[in-house]
Amino acid sequence: MTTTPGVRPRRGDAGEIDVIVRNGWIVDGSAAKRFRGDLAIKGDRIVAVGEISSSAPHVIDADGRIVAPGFIDTHIHSELALRSEEGQEASNRQGVTTHIVGQDGLGFAPTDKATLSFMKLYLSGIYDLQTPIEPATIADFLASYDRQSSVNVATLVPHGCVRMQVVGNSTGELAGDALEAAGDLIEQAMREGALGLSTGLQYVPSMFAPADELAALCRRIGPYHGVYVSHVRYALGTAAALREAIEVGRQAGVPVHISHLGAQDEVDWEQSDALLALVDDAAHDGVDVTFDAYPYCYASTTLAAFLPGWVFEGDWPDIEARLCDPAVRERLRSSVDYAEFEWSRALIAGSVHPRYEWALGMDVLSAAQKARLAPLDFVCELLAAHALGVLIVWADPASEQSLRSLEKFLRHPAHMLCSDGIYAPGLTHPRGYGAFARYVGRYSREGLVTLEEAVSHVTSAPARRFGLQERGLLRPGCIADLVVFDAQSFTDRASTGASKALAEGVSDVLISGVPVIRDGVRTDQTPARALRRQAVGRS
Numbered sequence: 001m002t003t004t005p006g007v008r009p010r011r012g013d014a015g016e017i018d019v020i021v022r023n024g025w026i027v028d029g030s031a032a033k034r035f036r037g038d039l040a041i042k043g044d045r046i047v048a049v050g051e052i053s054s055s056a057p058h059v060i061d062a063d064g065r066i067v068a069p070g071f072i073d074t075h076i077h078s079e080l081a082l083r084s085e086e087g088q089e090a091s092n093r094q095g096v097t098t099h100i101v102g103q104d105g106l107g108f109a110p111t112d113k114a115t116l117s118f119m120k121l122y123l124s125g126i127y128d129l130q131t132p133i134e135p136a137t138i139a140d141f142l143a144s145y146d147r148q149s150s151v152n153v154a155t156l157v158p159h160g161c162v163r164m165q166v167v168g169n170s171t172g173e174l175a176g177d178a179l180e181a182a183g184d185l186i187e188q189a190m191r192e193g194a195l196g197l198s199t200g201l202q203y204v205p206s207m208f209a210p211a212d213e214l215a216a217l218c219r220r221i222g223p224y225h226g227v228y229v230s231h232v233r234y235a236l237g238t239a240a241a242l243r244e245a246i247e248v249g250r251q252a253g254v255p256v257h258i259s260h261l262g263a264q265d266e267v268d269w270e271q272s273d274a275l276l277a278l279v280d281d282a283a284h285d286g287v288d289v290t291f292d293a294y295p296y297c298y299a300s301t302t303l304a305a306f307l308p309g310w311v312f313e314g315d316w317p318d319i320e321a322r323l324c325d326p327a328v329r330e331r332l333r334s335s336v337d338y339a340e341f342e343w344s345r346a347l348i349a350g351s352v353h354p355r356y357e358w359a360l361g362m363d364v365l366s367a368a369q370k371a372r373l374a375p376l377d378f379v380c381e382l383l384a385a386h387a388l389g390v391l392i393v394w395a396d397p398a399s400e401q402s403l404r405s406l407e408k409f410l411r412h413p414a415h416m417l418c419s420d421g422i423y424a425p426g427l428t429h430p431r432g433y434g435a436f437a438r439y440v441g442r443y444s445r446e447g448l449v450t451l452e453e454a455v456s457h458v459t460s461a462p463a464r465r466f467g468l469q470e471r472g473l474l475r476p477g478c479i480a481d482l483v484v485f486d487a488q489s490f491t492d493r494a495s496t497g498a499s500k501a502l503a504e505g506v507s508d509v510l511i512s513g514v515p516v517i518r519d520g521v522r523t524d525q526t527p528a529r530a531l532r533r534q535a536v537g538r539s
Helices: 085-092 113-122 138-143 159-167 176-191 211-218 238-252 269-285 316-324 326-335 352-357 364-371 375-386 400-411 429-444 451-458 461-464
Strands: 017-027 033-041 044-050 059-061 067-070 071-073 096-101 152-153 198-199 226-231 256-258 288-295 300-302 346-349 391-394 414-417 484-487 504-511 512-516
Touching: 017 138, 017 364, 017 484, 033 326, 033 352, 067 096, 067 451, 085 096, 085 429, 085 512, 138 316, 138 504, 152 429, 159 176, 159 198, 159 211, 176 211, 176 400, 198 211, 198 391, 226 238, 238 269, 238 300, 269 288, 269 400, 288 461, 316 375, 326 375, 346 364, 352 364, 352 375, 364 375, 429 512, 451 461
Parallel strands: 017 059, 017 067, 071 096, 096 152, 198 226, 226 256, 256 288, 288 414
Antiparallel strands: 017 033, 033 044, 067 484, 300 391, 346 391, 484 504, 504 512
16 A cells, blocks of 8 residues: 555555554654654554554554654664663663664774774773673674664764774875775775764764875765765865765765754854755755754764874874874974863863763863863873763853754754764763754744654654655555654653653664564563665666
């Protein structure tokens, strides 16, 4: 049975089925107007949507509630959190059924031993590294998630992981044989199911790559229908950084997706209209540009990101020696104007060494003053004491201007939602626990977007952008990833002070037709899959 968006389906009989969702308000992911109806599932597929006369052994009464496709988080740092219950439930309670990882040019696959060792060190502020992880290809990495959690996993190829395997964490540009070797690694990853190439041009080692290198490597994902996904080079200024990413896509002939645009502290909110005009102009010029954003005006990252890339060359003993060297600190002071940094907004988060427990939740400026150190010296000592494992959460500016500017990004047709969730131990940013409930629930009730528009931004739009076929819509033949929630009570509860409070309002979540939340209660089912881009490679 097929349906026309916005038209009430006729009565149908789906034959022998396993699950029926009865009497819900169907919001099918297409942005079409909701309609009252049933949904039938057989195995892992939706087989009918409309008025269904069949019976089934399992019935979900969705009377008065919304039935929607499972939400897709387009940018999240959950590779290790999904190996535990915490990251899974935080997402499922928001209706999220799929994560796209390997973001910001950083991650854990593809890696060799040396690359993994550096990534674990550099990313220790944002991951719980008590969870064991081994070097892996993209194929091995994806396979390790099959049927192991309640959230599907898809991945990008982190540019930093590729670059590390070829030249380590050196500052040089890739050229000649090194560029060819990096391209070969990327093509292998694409053949193994990656969705595209990610860069983090604020982070080591992607920051060392010029635009020409990025364009050359992006040409290797083109034949596989890959997407270039970039945390852009904000040091250039947001507009210039956005132009650079668009130009990389233009030169390589690939689609461009900008990570967390509009939710970065570096964004000049007064220029939001101009930034969105760049996205629109690129589309008019034939470059397919989209972006994700989360519904908060403040960000979070590792404290190490505030130091120049050359500090992190070599292994930990080399890095530690630089952090503790007075001459290096003077070089830092002379090369970067740290006096201009907003240290008073940078809150120390995560979990800290016992001798720094007094500083947890404080801003860097106040903590440095209490320690009787200049902020830069305090930062270096904090990073040295924690082997780089320090998380920062920016204080919320919460100005009327920034909120109104953010809303422009969240409404834009090229937008899709992300959480940029970080599941580090201790205090963290609330976005991983509340972004989707805030946007689809609270913001749709407040009239920022309609509920139907909000659902399309978290379902069909990302599925289409990243080639996740058979997901993102409630249509016969689609995979039965879906969420049932109360439109009036669906809301986020997490805040900076209670960063891990779970969202409310979701009653049921199904992955491939299997309930992982049923009548508000978590089940012990782990039906989620590793998702691979279903696109042909070179002919």
